[in-house]
Amino acid sequence: MDRRRFLTLASLATxxxxxxxxxxxxxxxxxxxxxxRFTELGPADLDRILRGLEEExxxxxxxxxxxxxxxxxxxxxxxxxxxxxxxxxxxRCTYACVHENNQSRxxxxxxxxxxxxxxxxGLHLVEADQYYDPPLVPEEGFFYIPIACQQCRNPACVxxxxxxxxxxxxxxxxxxxxxWCIGCRCCMAACPYGARHFNWAEPGxxxxxxxxxxxxxxxxxxxxGVVEKCTFCIxxxxxxxxxxxxxxxxxxxxxxxxxxxxESEIRYIMREKRIxxxxxxxxxxxxxxxxxxx
Amino acid sequence: MRDGNRHEExxxxxxxxxxxxxxxxxxxxxxxxxxxxxxxxxxxxxLILFTILDRPPVSQAEAGGGYRSYGPADFxxxxxxxxxxxxxxxxxxxxxxxPPPPFSDEDIFPCSGCHEDTExxxxxxxxxDYHEEILLNHGPEDRWCFDCHDPADRDHLRLANGSLIGFDxxxxxxxxxxxxxxxxxxxGIHGRRRGYWNGAKSYLLCAHCHDPHAPHFAAIKPLPPKxxxxxxxxxxxxxx
Numbered sequence: 001m002d003r004r005r006f007l008t009l010a011s012l013a014t015x016x017x018x019x020x021x022x023x024x025x026x027x028x029x030x031x032x033x034x035x036x037r038f039t040e041l042g043p044a045d046l047d048r049i050l051r052g053l054e055e056e057x058x059x060x061x062x063x064x065x066x067x068x069x070x071x072x073x074x075x076x077x078x079x080x081x082x083x084x085x086x087x088x089x090x091x092r093c094t095y096a097c098v099h100e101n102n103q104s105r106x107x108x109x110x111x112x113x114x115x116x117x118x119x120x121x122g123l124h125l126v127e128a129d130q131y132y133d134p135p136l137v138p139e140e141g142f143f144y145i146p147i148a149c150q151q152c153r154n155p156a157c158v159x160x161x162x163x164x165x166x167x168x169x170x171x172x173x174x175x176x177x178x179x180w181c182i183g184c185r186c187c188m189a190a191c192p193y194g195a196r197h198f199n200w201a202e203p204g205x206x207x208x209x210x211x212x213x214x215x216x217x218x219x220x221x222x223x224x225g226v227v228e229k230c231t232f233c234i235x236x237x238x239x240x241x242x243x244x245x246x247x248x249x250x251x252x253x254x255x256x257x258x259x260x261x262x263e264s265e266i267r268y269i270m271r272e273k274r275i276x277x278x279x280x281x282x283x284x285x286x287x288x289x290x291x292x293x294x
Numbered sequence: 295m296r297d298g299n300r301h302e303e304x305x306x307x308x309x310x311x312x313x314x315x316x317x318x319x320x321x322x323x324x325x326x327x328x329x330x331x332x333x334x335x336x337x338x339x340x341l342i343l344f345t346i347l348d349r350p351p352v353s354q355a356e357a358g359g360g361y362r363s364y365g366p367a368d369f370x371x372x373x374x375x376x377x378x379x380x381x382x383x384x385x386x387x388x389x390x391x392x393p394p395p396p397f398s399d400e401d402i403f404p405c406s407g408c409h410e411d412t413e414x415x416x417x418x419x420x421x422x423d424y425h426e427e428i429l430l431n432h433g434p435e436d437r438w439c440f441d442c443h444d445p446a447d448r449d450h451l452r453l454a455n456g457s458l459i460g461f462d463x464x465x466x467x468x469x470x471x472x473x474x475x476x477x478x479x480x481x482g483i484h485g486r487r488r489g490y491w492n493g494a495k496s497y498l499l500c501a502h503c504h505d506p507h508a509p510h511f512a513a514i515k516p517l518p519p520k521x522x523x524x525x526x527x528x529x530x531x532x533x534x
Contacts (some may be wrong), residue, residue, distance in 0.1 A: 083483075092372060092515040108363045110520045129524065133359030136513035143501035200526075207366055234311040240490040247376035249510065251503075252486035264491070265482045273483075293478055 008103075037164065038216070050216060051219035057221060060237045062206040069093075070238045072171035075154030078232050078287065079266040080243075081275070082146065087290045088115050089137045089144030093245035093254065097148075100233060100244035101219040102211055107132040111197065111230045112148045114244065116166035148245075149174065149195035150278060150286030156194060157187035166227075172259070172287050173232050175217035183225040184224055192279050196229045232256070259287065300487040349399045371515060376488070391489075395461040403446035403461070431508040433471075436490045442467055442506070461501075468500045 001009075032052075035045065057065040081258045094112040103109040115128035119141050128145075138144065154173050158166050165185055188196040202224040213219040215235035222228055233243035234240035237256070246254040257264030266289070269275065273291040327392065348502055349417030387453045408424075418438050430437065444450050449465050450458040459466055478484035482495070485503065489495035504511065 051455075067380040081483075088511070088514065089516060090514050091519070094520075095366045095369065095372070096376060097518050105365040105367075106363055108521045109363075111522070117446050129358065131358035131519045133516065133519055135515065137516045138513065205368070205491060209365070227379065237491065240492045242488060242491050242519045244374075244376050247486075247488045248372075249486060250514065252484065252495070252498075257491050265487075266351045269483060293483060294474075 007023045014146045023038035033034075034214060037180060039167070053220065053294070057111075060221070061205075061210050063207055063210060063212055065210065065214060065220075066213045067214050067216055067220050068235060068252070070235075072169050072173075073238060075258075075260055077172045077259040078153070078237060079257060079259040079264075079270075080232065080288045081257075081266050081269045082290050083253040083255070083290070084143060084145060084252045084290050085294050086249055086253035087146060089116055089132070089139075089142075090250060092248045092250060093146060096244045099228070100204075100210070100211055101231075102205055102214070102221055103228075104199060104201075106204035107201050109203070109228070111228075112146050113194065114144055114146045115143050116144055118153075145290065147193055147195070147278065148288075150193050150284065150288040151230075151232060151286065153285035154283055156190040156192065156282075160186040160190035164185060164202045169217075171173070171238070173217075173234055173237075174179075175231055175234065176227060176229065178220070178222050178226045178228070181226040185227060187227055192282050192284065196227050197206070198227050199224045218241065233240070242274060253288070323402075359519045361525065362518070363521040364518045368497055372517075390492065392499065393463065393496070393502065396501050398461075401414070404447070409448040416440055416445065417514075428507050431510070432506065462499070465500055473498070 004085060023131045025189060029271055031045070031048070035041070035049070040051070046069055050069055053067045054065055057063075057067070068088070091114050094110050094114060097111050098105070098109075101110060101111065113130050115125070115130050116132040116139070120200050121127040123145070132139070132142075151172055151174055152170070154170075155168060158168060158174060161182060162184060163182055165182070166174060168174050183198070187189060188198060199222055203222055205221060210221070211219060213235055215231075215238070218231040218234035233241070233245075237243060242256050243254075245254045255265045257266035259266060261267060269291055272291065274293040275289040277286040286290060297354070334426065366372075400453075416438075418436075419427075442451055444452040444458055447458060450460060451456055451464055453467060454470055465476065469479075473483050479497075479500070485498055485500075487497050488494050500506070500509075
């Protein structure tokens with residue numbers, strides 16, 4: 001065999017090997033490698049990806065999981081109100097969020113942080129304590145402020161993403177495509193609210209605790225190495241439901257509604273109550289309003 | 295001879311070509327300088343070491359929690375499945391549902407079941423035998439049962455103008471004094487709502503959350519804080 005013949009045969013064999021590798025992987029493998037970003041997907045591709053994810057989760061968790069990609073509703077922009085005069089700091093919202101949104105149990109990830117602040121110090125983030133654990137809340141002389149993603153109109157996280165894996169949806173929800181995220185954590189550094197969380201390890205999610213009603217951009221099970229955050233319970237709110245934290249709050253401090261609807265609860269709050277946003281001076285323009293009802 | 299050689303090496307030329315002896319100004323006894331440097335180095339490292347060892351163990355660092363990881367499954371008493379029954383096919387936007395008032399199905403209502411035969415005693419007194427568990431802590435000293443309950447018809451509440459209302463409309467009674475709260479409650483700002491932000495909702499009566507006889511919201515036990523980051527990945531998790 002001469003040199004030319006050897007090289008031809010060897011390269012042919014290599015190509016055949018790669019081709020057979022590609023053929024033997026699960027269907028859609030090559031398409032996934034070459035797929036377009038989420039917002040540019042056609043209906044056929046989107047459906048194939050969603051069904052593929054459902055199949056993957058069924059194998060992993062041995063349960064039927066539905067993955068939806070419901071688009072934003074027309075003429076809807078979500079806004080959130082939180083009544084600081086009512087919040088007692090009981091952290092029911094934190095755990096309801098973990099339950100609803102399939103956060104990792106171990107290592108632990110909490111999308112909602114509740115800060116305890118001294119009344120005499122006022123709204124002072126440096127003096128805040130997030131590890132308070134008294135027998136009963138509210139404690140005398142303290143008030144509480146839960147913080148999650150503020151769904152900014154001018155989100156620093158979106159601009160900092162080098163691969164455009166996170167963006168603002170038409171209804172104002174800032175979402176992450178976990179299949180597009182490269183895990184660089186630039187967005188976490190950019191977020192002034194500490195609202196983004198990173199899966200340092202494979203998320204620990206017992207199958208019996210999995211919430212099978214999921215959304216592609218929201219609470220579907222995440223792989224390790226991606227960033228996640230609050231999405232206003234995108235899988236619930238796009239069906240008209242309240243977010244889980246709103247419904248679990250025992251004091252009714254959490255309010256939610258459509259900013260474009262004059263009659264909505266959130267618009268009433270903005271008209272009638274004293275409201276403020278966190279770190280207003282950063283010009284992030286949050287859609288999350290804190291208020292004092294009394 | 296060797297000293298002479300070294301002396302020669304230490305001579306360097308400056309720009310003007312003049313020769314100058316550097317070693318004369320910088321030379322130190324070799325071993326003593328080494329020992330001084332070593333002493334300084336050891337002192338600094340010992341200081342750093344003691345600072346590290348002197349820190350209290352992490353579990354006693356400060357008060358508060360965060361030393362164990364908890365998940366929603368650790369609190370079965372709290373129903374985290376906040377799933378409202380799907381709305382009825384006829385449910386339209388703006389439809390409201392409401393659970394029955396407290397004590398509706400506990401062999402307590404109707405109140406007339408017991409009160410029919412008893413004589414009305416309007417005096418302010420300490421209750422014995424019946425309703426002694428009621429702690430009246432609602433506003434001024436002169437409040438008494440018949441400010442809200444009707445002495446003749448125990449199955450209804452009585453407004454200030456004398457008209458009777460059912461217990462399922464008790465918000466009208468509360469709203470007589472708490473007007474601003476009542477206004478917020480009707481708009482969904484005060485109190486807890488569940489359901490659809492753009493449609494059917496369920497709401498609660500004042501008495502579902504506030505004891506009308508002592509309305510201040512009772513303190514509750516908080517769920518535990520998140521795990522401190524320095525303990526993450528140390529297998530302290532409650533869930534395997």
